[in-house]
Every structure is written in structure tokens, then in C-alpha cells.
Amino acid sequence: MTKRRNFSDQFKATVALEALRRDETVQEIAAKRQLHPTQVSTWKRQAMEGMASLFSDKAKKAETKDGEIKELHANIEQLAVETDFLSQGLKR
Numbered sequence: 769m770t771k772r773r774n775f776s777d778q779f780k781a782t783v784a785l786e787a788l789r790r791d792e793t794v795q796e797i798a799a800k801r802q803l804h805p806t807q808v809s810t811w812k813r814q815a816m817e818g819m820a821s822l823f824s825d826k827a828k829k830a831e832t833k834d835g836e837i838k839e840l841h842a843n844i845e846q847l848a849v850e851t852d853f854l855s856q857g858l859k860r
Contacts (some may be wrong), residue, residue: 780811787808787815790849
């Protein structure tokens with residue numbers, strides 16, 4: 769059984785950019801990079817769909833939400849540690 773290959777985001781972006789430039793066909797890019805042409809087309813489509821979000825406020829809001837989520841997780845961890853400490857003090 770063959771092992772599934774994992775590609776980095778940087779590699780996917782590079783391949784998608786090559787496909788968007790249209791200097792070479794999808795089949796040529798796929799052959800050069802040892803990929804299936806469908807995979808190249810999929811990455812190209814995903815890049816085109818995601819391009820609009822670069823210029824919208826949604827991307828900025830998502831970054832803000834990510835920061836808030838990280839802060840909330842830190843608060844939860846701190847509260848968990850404090851709860852454990854206080855519960856150990858009550859057991860004594």
C-alpha cells in the first residue's frame with residue numbers, strides 16, 4: 769500500500785501560482801512536479817476562491833477572533849491550574 773503524500777502550504781501556493789500564470793499547461797506543471805493534474809487544478813481553484821478574502825474585512829475579523837480564542841484558552845488554563853491548587857489545599 770502506498771503512503772499518502774503531504775504537501776506544505778508553501779508548495780501548494782507555488783504550484784497554484786504557476787497554474788494561475790498560465791505559462792505552462794496544468795498537465796505540464798503536474799508532470800514537472802510529479803502530481804496528478806486534478807490536484808493542480810484543485811489547488812488553482814482554491815487559490816482563486818481564497819483570493820477575494822485577502823481584500824475583505826472577513827480576514828481581519830478572523831485574525832481578531834483567533835487572537836481572542838488564544839487569550840480565552842490561556843485564561844481557561846490559568847483557571848484550571850488555580851482550581852487544582854485550591855482543591856489540593858481543601859483535601860489537606
